Amino acid sequence: MTLAHKTNSRGITLLELVIAVVIIGIIATIGLGAFNGRADDQNLRRAAIKLEGLSSKAHSRSFLQKSSHRLIFPSASEIILQEPVKKSEGSGFSKIDDLSIEPVTVSVRRWGAKEDDWITPNKKNLSLEALRWNFSPSGLSEPLSIKLEEKDNWIILHFDPLTGRVKDQESYIAN
DSSP states (O other): OOOOOOOOOOOOOHHHHHHHHHHHHHHHHHHHHHHHHHHHHHHHHHHHHHHHHHHHHHHHHHHHHTSOEEEEEEETTEEEEEEEOOGGGOSSEEEEEEEEOTTOEEEEEETTOOTTOOBOOOSTTTTOGGGEEEEOTTSOBOOEEEEEEETTEEEEEEEOTTTSSEEEEEEEOOO
16 A cells, blocks of 8 residues: 655745745844944943043052042043152143043033033033042042933943942933
């Protein structure tokens, strides 16, 4: 006894192929949108970590060397750590480290300022004292909040004047 097995193989139709391509396109678009949002989030978090490291470095150097150090904000995406020039070499401050956080922009708010009173560094306000964050020889710094922004996303870091480290943080990351 033999069984005859009749197969009717006809392949896929053009309509089925178009539907499959559309579904793959929709899934890829959703995945790419989620990936782009995460890239912005990663840029902000990376900048926040680097900024906290630089402030911690300013704090520890000022305490250990018993001399004033400062962070200055010469542009919206650059931060420079400075220390005093040795008395034998003159007066003023010299650069010892810097941080570029592009495409993230930075704004500064002093302690006691209004909630929306942020100062963003630019060439016009470069000489403002508000764009210098001083660390005393005892290691103390003034209380300061720094806002890091990229597109519609932001992180606000509130720094502790005793440690130079972040004591509180707020953030908004759009999806």
